[in-house]
Amino acid sequence: MDENKMEPKITDKKRFSSKKIVRGCLLATIAFSLGYLHYRYVSHLFENDRNFAYLSEMEREMSFRTEMGFYYSYFKTMVEERQFIAAISKLMYDRLVEFPKDVNAVNRFNIHPEVVIGALYRYLEPYINTTTNRQCHMVDRGGDLAPVESCVGIGQPVFFYLEAIWWLAGLTVAALFLYAATISECLLGGLLAVAQYFANHTECTRVQWAPNERENLAAPFLLLQTWLVTVQLRDNQRRTTFQLQVSIFILNSLCLLFWQFSQFIFLTQTAIFFVMEQLRIIDVKSLCIFLHSHFCGLHMAVLLLQGNDMLKSSLYASFFLIVSCYCLFFSSFRIKIQNRMDLFVEAWLVLLRIAIVTVASLYLKKIISNFLEVQEDSHIWDILYSKLTNFKTFHTLIYTCTEVFDFLPFSTIQKLLRSFLIPFVLLGIVNVCHYWVSNSVKETEKEIEDEINKIEKDGDISDESDSGIENSDTKTSKENAVTDLDLLDKEIKSKIECKENTSVERDLLILFLRNLRVDPGIFYSISQMVVFGVMAVFVMRLKLLFVPQMCVVSSLMMNSSYYAVPKSYMRYIPFFWIVSMTPLVQELIHSVSEEMSFIGEFSDLQQEQLMEWIISETPATAAFAGSMPILATIMLITRRPIVAHPHYEHLEARERAYAVYKTYGRFTPNELYQELNKLRATHLVVENKYCYGKSSKGCSFNDIWDTETPWLSDRESTCHVLLTQRVDHFFRVFSNRHYTVFSVHDFSVRYMPRSFDT
Numbered sequence: 001m002d003e004n005k006m007e008p009k010i011t012d013k014k015r016f017s018s019k020k021i022v023r024g025c026l027l028a029t030i031a032f033s034l035g036y037l038h039y040r041y042v043s044h045l046f047e048n049d050r051n052f053a054y055l056s057e058m059e060r061e062m063s064f065r066t067e068m069g070f071y072y073s074y075f076k077t078m079v080e081e082r083q084f085i086a087a088i089s090k091l092m093y094d095r096l097v098e099f100p101k102d103v104n105a106v107n108r109f110n111i112h113p114e115v116v117i118g119a120l121y122r123y124l125e126p127y128i129n130t131t132t133n134r135q136c137h138m139v140d141r142g143g144d145l146a147p148v149e150s151c152v153g154i155g156q157p158v159f160f161y162l163e164a165i166w167w168l169a170g171l172t173v174a175a176l177f178l179y180a181a182t183i184s185e186c187l188l189g190g191l192l193a194v195a196q197y198f199a200n201h202t203e204c205t206r207v208q209w210a211p212n213e214r215e216n217l218a219a220p221f222l223l224l225q226t227w228l229v230t231v232q233l234r235d236n237q238r239r240t241t242f243q244l245q246v247s248i249f250i251l252n253s254l255c256l257l258f259w260q261f262s263q264f265i266f267l268t269q270t271a272i273f274f275v276m277e278q279l280r281i282i283d284v285k286s287l288c289i290f291l292h293s294h295f296c297g298l299h300m301a302v303l304l305l306q307g308n309d310m311l312k313s314s315l316y317a318s319f320f321l322i323v324s325c326y327c328l329f330f331s332s333f334r335i336k337i338q339n340r341m342d343l344f345v346e347a348w349l350v351l352l353r354i355a356i357v358t359v360a361s362l363y364l365k366k367i368i369s370n371f372l373e374v375q376e377d378s379h380i381w382d383i384l385y386s387k388l389t390n391f392k393t394f395h396t397l398i399y400t401c402t403e404v405f406d407f408l409p410f411s412t413i414q415k416l417l418r419s420f421l422i423p424f425v426l427l428g429i430v431n432v433c434h435y436w437v438s439n440s441v442k443e444t445e446k447e448i449e450d451e452i453n454k455i456e457k458d459g460d461i462s463d464e465s466d467s468g469i470e471n472s473d474t475k476t477s478k479e480n481a482v483t484d485l486d487l488l489d490k491e492i493k494s495k496i497e498c499k500e501n502t503s504v505e506r507d508l509l510i511l512f513l514r515n516l517r518v519d520p521g522i523f524y525s526i527s528q529m530v531v532f533g534v535m536a537v538f539v540m541r542l543k544l545l546f547v548p549q550m551c552v553v554s555s556l557m558m559n560s561s562y563y564a565v566p567k568s569y570m571r572y573i574p575f576f577w578i579v580s581m582t583p584l585v586q587e588l589i590h591s592v593s594e595e596m597s598f599i600g601e602f603s604d605l606q607q608e609q610l611m612e613w614i615i616s617e618t619p620a621t622a623a624f625a626g627s628m629p630i631l632a633t634i635m636l637i638t639r640r641p642i643v644a645h646p647h648y649e650h651l652e653a654r655e656r657a658y659a660v661y662k663t664y665g666r667f668t669p670n671e672l673y674q675e676l677n678k679l680r681a682t683h684l685v686v687e688n689k690y691c692y693g694k695s696s697k698g699c700s701f702n703d704i705w706d707t708e709t710p711w712l713s714d715r716e717s718t719c720h721v722l723l724t725q726r727v728d729h730f731f732r733v734f735s736n737r738h739y740t741v742f743s744v745h746d747f748s749v750r751y752m753p754r755s756f757d758t
Contacts, residue, residue: 078118252297
């Protein structure tokens with residue numbers, strides 16, 4: 001009998017496993033197909049934008065503007081060095097980026113993607129650098145321009161580099177599909193999220209225009225991490241805790257290595273989990289499991305970044321430590337809520353604990369920063385302060401005058417409305433919240449009814465002992481029996497009334513909250529979207545986090561079990577979906593057609609002349625000063641040292657940029673010379689667009705410096721003086737329509753004739 005009873009269970013388990021395997025294979029196939037589609041899409045858009053396959057190697061490198069060229073230069077170093085160890089040594093003792101000092105680029109610049117892709121290219125080079133994978137041809141550029149050689153194929157380093165980025169972009173869409181399908185519990189939800197992603201493609205990513213920006217490399221791992229965190233939150237039986245812990249820990253490390261802003265994302269994630277624990281949506285054990293993965297990821301990232309000070313002194317690390325201390329020592333001090341007074345006290349204690357943790361984290365961060373003497377992220381708080389007030393400095397204006405750091409424009413909201421992304425998100429949230437509340441109300445009513453029925457059942461008096469025959473007992477004993485029954489009846493009625501009053505009037509709210517079952521995965525996803533939305537409002541660039549998260553949350557609309565409609569109307573929900581998809585399909589077709597129809601071609605002859613002159617006319621030891629974008633290009637193409645660079649997340653780098661940008665301020669040439677001499681720059685590149693450019697927003701360099709140094713506003717700009725007059729210490733050695741190069745004369749090596757007394 002026992003054996004016969006066990007056989008069905010084994011069969012069910014096998015059926016369940018087979019079904020799970022089939023569903024997993026289907027999800028993986030759809031995710032791979034969608035990822036491959038996005039991989040082909042963004043690579044095609046990039047080629048259309050720049051005609052990349054027909055550019056010379058120099059033109060390709062010039063097309064990587066500002067930070068893109070800065071990061072690509074490290075991949076170029078990894079590929080060009082003969083020995084791998086020599087390449088790593090050059091990165092750890094880089095004398096090109098902040099001449100004349102050595103800089104550990106691995107520690108400072110989040111260049112691990114370039115290191116990994118470069119190492120992979122070196123390993124595969126014997127197999128891919130063949131005539132099959134690398135083909136060269138001559139390109140006639142017309143006019144008086146000489147023809148150039150252009151090599152294409154995965155065997156060419158730049159194409160191998162871009163190929164890796166396109167596959168990461170495909171992984172982003174695959175992770176988006178898996179994440180959306182998980183929280184919506186249906187394939188249609190995942191497909192809806194991907195459709196919204198393509199319909200709002202320019203709002204979700206800029207990988208097709210700026211391939212190797214850090215957020216593009218970290219985006220797939222961030223989505224995978226949030227997907228696995230959601231799966232972990234739903235794993236009530238904790239059967240896969242170890243596997244999920246290891247996966248999340250690895251993804252946390254990769255995110256922190258690939259993008260310096262990941263620490264702020266993980267700060268918000270940790271804060272959301274702490275609030276969820278305070279609201280008792282998750283228990284302390286779930287919070288501890290989550291913190292453990294961050295503990296491992298943070299320490300691994302610090303180790304691989306070779307002790308990055310900005311990460312060690314970050315608010316994320318401090319907040320993590322304070323929340324960990326709370327879990328270890330104070331999480332047991334919670335009030336068991338039995339009445340409304342307990343609820344009131346606990347609510348105030350929750351607010352108090354959140355306030356204490358926040359203040360303690362800020363204080364701990366200040367202590368660590370002072371101890372390590374680190375001020376690397378001070379500009380971030382300055383930028384936030386400038387967004388909320390009229391506070392302005394040179395560094396805040398350098399950021400806020402850039403379009404991507406402006407407030408979120410209304411045009412983005414309009415586009416999200418046209419594709420019905422915002423209505424889908426609101427509908428999904430309303431459906432889910434109503435589902436949670438209605439279930440809690442039903443459970444509360446059922447519990448009250450069960451308690452009343454139980455009391456009534458316990459209070460029933462059986463009449464079996466009363467035979468209807470009058471006993472031969474005395475009259476006194478009969479009267480006593482009646483009295484006992486009356487008292488018992490009154491007691492039962494009083495208990496019922498008391499229970500009804502307690503359940504309905506006093507404890508109804510307590511019972512409702514006790515029966516409220518909130519899905520922690522959905523709650524986390526919605527909370528993360530709200531946080532990203534607040535961040536995107538202040539910094540438009542962060543819409544690249546906000547809009548994809550909205551696409552994920554919009555998938556909740558496709559789960560029909562959340563709809564508050566009668567069962568007889570459930571069959572009409574698919575028709576509602578079809579009708580509501582019409583604006584999405586229209587916007588999807590319009591968006592894809594508009595992106596695909598754009599045809600461009602990169603060309604910058606003036607900059608090409610400058611690069612060729614530097615290569616042929618300056619020694620390898622010449623050190624250049626100028627604007628950050630042109631210096632990044634000079635370091636990439638000519639391999640000459642530079643004194644400032646576009647990576648602004650370091651105090652000394654900001655100070656160097658401040659000194660060099662005095663070229664476009666209202667200082668005397670001698671003051672500028674003193675600054676350049678301290679940096680040991682031998683050449684200065686002046687750009688006409690920065691010197692003579694004007695801005696209606698007050699963002700020209702004249703406007704910025706007038707804000708920074710208003711007492712100098714009556715002076716002529718330093719660059720005007722350099723370009724129009726002969727000035728000591730600065731000698732013009734190259735000039736075209738856009739660029740002028742000055743040789744900076746160093747007084748320390750000037751000729752001093754011997755004097756004789758007569």
